Amino acid sequence: MSRQLDQLYRLQDRIRFVQQREKERNTVPSDLADVDSAHREKVEAVERLRARLKQAEAELHKAELELADHQEKQRKFQATLRSVQSSREYGAVLNEIDGAEKLVRATEERVLALEEEIEAAQRDLDTREASLPKEIEEHEQKLSGWRTAQREIDQELESARAEIRDLEATIPPRERAEFQRLLEKKGGLAIVRVVSGSCAACHMKVRPHALQTLKAGLEIITCDRCKRILYYEPQTP
Numbered sequence: 126m127s128r129q130l131d132q133l134y135r136l137q138d139r140i141r142f143v144q145q146r147e148k149e150r151n152t153v154p155s156d157l158a159d160v161d162s163a164h165r166e167k168v169e170a171v172e173r174l175r176a177r178l179k180q181a182e183a184e185l186h187k188a189e190l191e192l193a194d195h196q197e198k199q200r201k202f203q204a205t206l207r208s209v210q211s212s213r214e215y216g217a218v219l220n221e222i223d224g225a226e227k228l229v230r231a232t233e234e235r236v237l238a239l240e241e242e243i244e245a246a247q248r249d250l251d252t253r254e255a256s257l258p259k260e261i262e263e264h265e266q267k268l269s270g271w272r273t274a275q276r277e278i279d280q281e282l283e284s285a286r287a288e289i290r291d292l293e294a295t296i297p298p299r300e301r302a303e304f305q306r307l308l309e310k311k312g313g314l315a316i317v318r319v320v321s322g323s324c325a326a327c328h329m330k331v332r333p334h335a336l337q338t339l340k341a342g343l344e345i346i347t348c349d350r351c352k353r354i355l356y357y358e359p360q361t362p
């Protein structure tokens with residue numbers, strides 16, 4: 126019986142260890158979290174810039190086509206003006222020319238603004254892209270300590286999980302299932318040490334007779350109050 130309790134105690138210990146280390150493994154340290162988000166911002170800025178540049182180039186292409194279209198219309202109206210007969214018709218065509226000119230000017234301004242934007246964006250992008258590889262390398266350097274720590278945790282987790290599998294294999298299925306249920310019900314603490322004659326979880330005093338039975342290792346004793354399995358280690362103070 127006491128051997129089985131040893132195994133349950135160790136099993137719980139390993140399960141708790143795995144849970145805690147997994148959490149550590151998946152939490153970026155706070156000092157690195159800032160570094161990490163600053164780096165991601167820089168990378169994302171380059172991506173945004175590239176996307177905007179592509180979009181602006183498409184807009185420019187479209188604007189240039191529109192400009193050619195408006196200029197063509199302007200020329201047509203000017204040609205028409207030379208062949209008009211009446212002054213009424215003349216006024217109407219002048220109006221058309223006026224409208225076309227306005228469109229040409231507005232589109233020319235749009236083309237110019239886009240060209241300027243593209244030039245500035247390209248300069249910005251070139252600068253950022255030139256420093257990006259170094260930036261990435263420096264960032265990986267900063268994270269390398271953390272990556273090493275993660276790999277070490279992975280190794281610890283692997284051996285702890287192997288031990289859990291071995292321990293579980295030695296415990297009869299029914300007891301294992303019962304223990305699992307108790308673990309879930311008791312927040313991961315199903316078996317607790319007796320410290321100074323009391324339950325280490327809820328501090329309830331263990332009755333003398335129960336304590337004797339426990340020390341003799343004859344049967345499973347649970348705490349009167351919290352119902353956890355009690356575990357006695359002779360060296361426990």
Ligand SMILES: [Zn+2]
Nearest residue numbers: 324327348351
């Ligand atoms: Zn208790």
